[in-house]
Amino acid sequence: MYDIQIKDLQVNYGDVVALKDINLNVRNKSFLGIIGPNGGGKSTLFKVILGLIKPKFGEVKIKDNIKLGYVPQTTSFDKSFPILVKDVILMGKLDHNFKAFKKYSKKDKEEAVEVMKKLDIYPLKNRQIGELSGGQLQRVLIGRTLVNNPDILMLDEPTSNLDSEAKRGIFDILKELNKNKTILVITHDMEYVYKYIDSIAFVNQGIHYHYEDKSITEDSLKDVYNCPINLLLQSGAVLKRMSKEGEVLDD
Amino acid sequence: MIEALFEYTFLRNAVISSLIASIVCGIIGTIIVEKKLVSMSGGIAHTSFGGIGLGYLLGFEPIIGGLIFAVIAALGISKIRRETKTKSDTLIGMFWAVGMALGILFISMSSGYQPDMTSYLFGDILTVSTSYIKIMSLLGFIIVLIISAGFNYWKAYLFDEEYLKVMGVNVVRLEYLLFILVSLSIVILIKVAGIILAIALLTIATAISKLFTKDLKKIMGLSIISGILLSFSGLYISYTFNIPSGSTIILVAVTVFLLTSLFVRKSKLE
Numbered sequence: 001m002y003d004i005q006i007k008d009l010q011v012n013y014g015d016v017v018a019l020k021d022i023n024l025n026v027r028n029k030s031f032l033g034i035i036g037p038n039g040g041g042k043s044t045l046f047k048v049i050l051g052l053i054k055p056k057f058g059e060v061k062i063k064d065n066i067k068l069g070y071v072p073q074t075t076s077f078d079k080s081f082p083i084l085v086k087d088v089i090l091m092g093k094l095d096h097n098f099k100a101f102k103k104y105s106k107k108d109k110e111e112a113v114e115v116m117k118k119l120d121i122y123p124l125k126n127r128q129i130g131e132l133s134g135g136q137l138q139r140v141l142i143g144r145t146l147v148n149n150p151d152i153l154m155l156d157e158p159t160s161n162l163d164s165e166a167k168r169g170i171f172d173i174l175k176e177l178n179k180n181k182t183i184l185v186i187t188h189d190m191e192y193v194y195k196y197i198d199s200i201a202f203v204n205q206g207i208h209y210h211y212e213d214k215s216i217t218e219d220s221l222k223d224v225y226n227c228p229i230n231l232l233l234q235s236g237a238v239l240k241r242m243s244k245e246g247e248v249l250d251d
Numbered sequence: 252m253i254e255a256l257f258e259y260t261f262l263r264n265a266v267i268s269s270l271i272a273s274i275v276c277g278i279i280g281t282i283i284v285e286k287k288l289v290s291m292s293g294g295i296a297h298t299s300f301g302g303i304g305l306g307y308l309l310g311f312e313p314i315i316g317g318l319i320f321a322v323i324a325a326l327g328i329s330k331i332r333r334e335t336k337t338k339s340d341t342l343i344g345m346f347w348a349v350g351m352a353l354g355i356l357f358i359s360m361s362s363g364y365q366p367d368m369t370s371y372l373f374g375d376i377l378t379v380s381t382s383y384i385k386i387m388s389l390l391g392f393i394i395v396l397i398i399s400a401g402f403n404y405w406k407a408y409l410f411d412e413e414y415l416k417v418m419g420v421n422v423v424r425l426e427y428l429l430f431i432l433v434s435l436s437i438v439i440l441i442k443v444a445g446i447i448l449a450i451a452l453l454t455i456a457t458a459i460s461k462l463f464t465k466d467l468k469k470i471m472g473l474s475i476i477s478g479i480l481l482s483f484s485g486l487y488i489s490y491t492f493n494i495p496s497g498s499t500i501i502l503v504a505v506t507v508f509l510l511t512s513l514f515v516r517k518s519k520l521e
Contacts, residue, residue, distance in 0.1 A: 050417055070417045077411040081285060082465045091407045096419035100400040128465035144414075 001063055003028050003152055003182045004049060009058035011044055018044045022058070022207045026152075031178045033197035034186045040204035042186045046070070046154055049184075069150025071141050073157050079130040079137070086125040088140050089116060092147040108147075115143045119173065135166030142173065152182040159189045171196045255490075264379045265496070269482035271384075271391045272443040272452065277475030278398050279436040280453035281460070281467070285409050288433065289454060291328065294343035295430075296437045296446045298324035298350030303371050303441075304357030313371070314386070318438045320350060325430035333423075374445030374497035376486065383442060390435045397432060405429075406467055443482075444497040455504040456481065462515045481507060 002025040009022035019041045026032055036042050047053045048060055050070055062068065093108040104112075116122040119139045129137060138158050145153065155174070159167040167189055174183050175196050187193050194200075202208040256262050283292050302320030306313030324346045332339045358368065370378060379387075398405060407415050408425045416422045440449040460473035485500030 052416065070414070072411075072413055072417070076413045078285075081410045082461070082467045082470055083406065083410050084466060087406065088410070091403075091410070091414070092418075094403060094407055094415070094418060094420065098401060098404060098420070102401075102403060104403070130465075 002026055003030075003063050003066060004184075005061040006049075007059050007061075009048065009060065010056045011041070011048055011053060012056045017205065019048070019203075019207075020205050022203075024201060024207060026182060026184065027199075028063075029178065029180070029182055030199055031174070031183045031197045032185070033190075033193045033200045034184060034203055035188070035190060035200065036203040042203045043073075043156055045203055045207075046156060046184075046186065049154065066152060067148065067150040069145035069148060069153045071138075071145050071153070071155040071158060073160070074134070074137060074141065081129070083129060084125070085121060085127050085129060085132070085140050086112060086116070088129060089143045089147055092144040111147055112143075115147045119143050119146070133166070134162045135169055138162065138166075138170055139173070142170075146177070150181065152184065153177060154184045156186045157188065158185065159187060159192065164192070167192050260381065261377050261379070262490070264381060264384055265376045265486060266483070267384055268376060268379045268387055268443055269486055269500070270479060271387045272440055273456070273478030273482055274475050275391050275394055275436045275439050276453050276456055276478050277471050277473075278394060279433060280457045280478075281471045281474055282398075282405070282409060282429065283433060284454055284457045284461075285467070286429075289450065290343055291325075291339065291430075292433050292437065292453060293450045294328065294347045294350075295321050295324045295434055296441075296449050297347045299434075299437060299441065300371065300446055301350040301353035301357070303368075304354035304361075307366055308357040308361045314383070314438060314441065317371075317441060318434065321434035321437055322431055324350065325434045326427060329426060329430055370445070371441060372445050372447050373495065374441065374443050374448055376443050376496040376500075379442050387439050387442075390439050394432050394435055397428065401425075402468070409467070444501065448497045448501050451501045451504070452478075452482075455501070455508050459504075459508050459511055462512055477507075 004024070004026040006022050006024040009019060010017065011019040022045065034042050034045070044053065048055055049062070050068060051060075089112045090104050090108060093104055093112070095102065113122065113125075116125055119142060121136060121139050121143060124132060124136060124140075129140065132140065142153075142155070142158070153174070158174075159170050162170065171192055174185065177183065178196075185193065185197075256266065283289055299317035299321040302316030302318065303313040304316070305320070306316030328339060328342045328346055331337060331342055354368075358366065369375075404415075404420065404425065407420075408422065408429075412422050415425075436453070437446075437449055440452055443449075444452045456474040456478040457470060459477050460470045463473060464470055481504045482500050485503040486496055488494070488503065489496040489499035
């Protein structure tokens, strides 16, 4: 049984088709990299998996008793908001059923401390989030999800706007977490990610999925898309053309 | 002024109402500043003028009309924005103007004695009645209760609504509730500072507190304390020099904000 099974999925925003004919099976403890141009539907795919958007056709099956964890893009909130690192982590512990005067329990707090130590952000616990570097902030967001101990971790561009050392740092953390968790990561940082992932999906309205078991290299990706990866990712127009060729290659 | 405080009910009411207003402003003001709902709140406040006018026309307590219009405006803006994807900025502008227009129309239609509307527009803290104090206390209590009961949820909602949605929390319900609370606060503030000045009262204390701390709860606490000090000193000055209370409180507050921010910036540079 796969962790996530997506069958003949289609998602529309009004008249616009965002995703079409998506078939994807995510194995347990796989490390899936999701690439594709901006506006190609990567984040939409995540939202469907998370149940935030209802598909028009098709279905998304999540294995029973499995917990999803989601790390959004850092642009979805205001970094100057007066909240401390420890409070962001604890936010993950909120119950979705509203409980009046709910305080975080001692256990919640201990787990938060544990997660912060694991991610090397414990010394920053009383910092306001705007006072963190990009890499540190990303760790905080990962921590907020991790405190719930999810089985599947889904990250939306966790390394955008980070320097190369911080990018590697984040991917190293993910690799470590991959030992007992399934990881799905949307990214444009192919030059880093190919060393970590074991499968890759190219999403641009449709999907091309490759499971090549550790044999993914920058070169093999180049072969698939027939041009250097960086160039590929920078230009949506190139991507569209390439994806068509990719289709041929795929078949 | 202290002896007068014991002697005259109107002065005592003024002090109590500025106390309640400061508590409400400290909490709701911080929320609207952090959630960037300041112009939304301005819209709600001005729309309530329509209800006040309607109260005069039909002969019921104008402030109840104001409350109803404020709530309708808050929920209306939120719902229309959600369903038509119109920019809330545009909607706020429309509600704002329509509320004022209706207010003026209703008042001109009311027969006989034309009321003086300046006390609603600019506030008149010295005319706060004992029954109004009761309404204020009740609304203030509701606001404090709802915010403190779900504080961790509110904090998460203000910070990262999207994530809360992913966690399965009903964010739309929180938004409606928050907008209703903003409407209640504005009604509380109408007598103290008036429709036009209410926004200043909601934002200045928070702006001052934000200079000193980066913790949401502390910003609220500090805003309440500074709100009390500012409104009391404003009240004192207006009483002593016999000048309008709402304007005095706000000018005192802004002056303190400017001086504090200069001082804080200077000490940071050193």
